Amino acid sequence: MPISARQIIRHMQKTALDAVFPPGCVNCSEPIDSPGNLCSRCWPEMTYISAPFCDICGYPFEYHAGDGMICAACLKRPPAYSKARAVLKYDEASRDMILGYKHSDQTNRAPTFAQWMNRAGLSLIDGCDMICPVPLHRQRLIQRRFNQSAMLARELSKLGDKPAILDLLIRKHHTRTQGGLSARARFRNVRGAFEINPARISQLKGARILLIDDVLTTGATVEACSKCLLDAGALNVDVLTFSRVVRAANNII
Numbered sequence: 001m002p003i004s005a006r007q008i009i010r011h012m013q014k015t016a017l018d019a020v021f022p023p024g025c026v027n028c029s030e031p032i033d034s035p036g037n038l039c040s041r042c043w044p045e046m047t048y049i050s051a052p053f054c055d056i057c058g059y060p061f062e063y064h065a066g067d068g069m070i071c072a073a074c075l076k077r078p079p080a081y082s083k084a085r086a087v088l089k090y091d092e093a094s095r096d097m098i099l100g101y102k103h104s105d106q107t108n109r110a111p112t113f114a115q116w117m118n119r120a121g122l123s124l125i126d127g128c129d130m131i132c133p134v135p136l137h138r139q140r141l142i143q144r145r146f147n148q149s150a151m152l153a154r155e156l157s158k159l160g161d162k163p164a165i166l167d168l169l170i171r172k173h174h175t176r177t178q179g180g181l182s183a184r185a186r187f188r189n190v191r192g193a194f195e196i197n198p199a200r201i202s203q204l205k206g207a208r209i210l211l212i213d214d215v216l217t218t219g220a221t222v223e224a225c226s227k228c229l230l231d232a233g234a235l236n237v238d239v240l241t242f243s244r245v246v247r248a249a250n251n252i253i
């Protein structure tokens, strides 16, 4: 049967998309029609974070109690960053997808994750001058071969047409992984762990920074990064993560 020009174009478009997005469901690899999505089984399993939420840290509220509401944790101790937003709740449904991206070389998930982050964090992206990722220590970068946050920052830079300064922050110390640590220990673990790349200081002065990470757990890491950026002269720091932990009571930060 002769192949029509339209079929060839469609095939070429699909091949181009496959090169960017994984061909199957981003979570379970089940074949799907439109790459860069979840299948109909995985999609409803995820918990997408949407308003109403804390105006500062993005912690989701059960009901709408008025514009600009902030959670008890932010009221008690406001974070150094101005606003944090996330796409998905980090839970049983999303965990394997995120860990697979972070630890199993499934880096072709980055463009999809970044597209979702671009939607969830549109106002933060519009309001920033530059995007920067939470850095890995050089030793961990060698082990892992890529910085999962830098990949998201690079994709978001393309989507939002904002510069990504991937080496703005440097991780000075090879801190132990945050997994398994209490909230208090996490804050202690990353205190003083970051510094500004001396070659980037002049770009940072007076700039509005959008800090990117894959998961916000207690907020200890983004808090340490935000303090570092603000101390060095950034005007403002917002945070955009792919997912965040949502505890019953947001009293950790």
Ligand SMILES: [Zn+2]
Pocket: 025, 026, 027, 028, 029, 030, 038, 039, 040, 041, 042, 043
């Ligand atoms: Zn699926």
Ligand SMILES: [Zn+2]
Pocket: 054, 055, 056, 057, 058, 059, 070, 071, 072, 073, 074, 075, 250
């Ligand atoms: Zn809050």
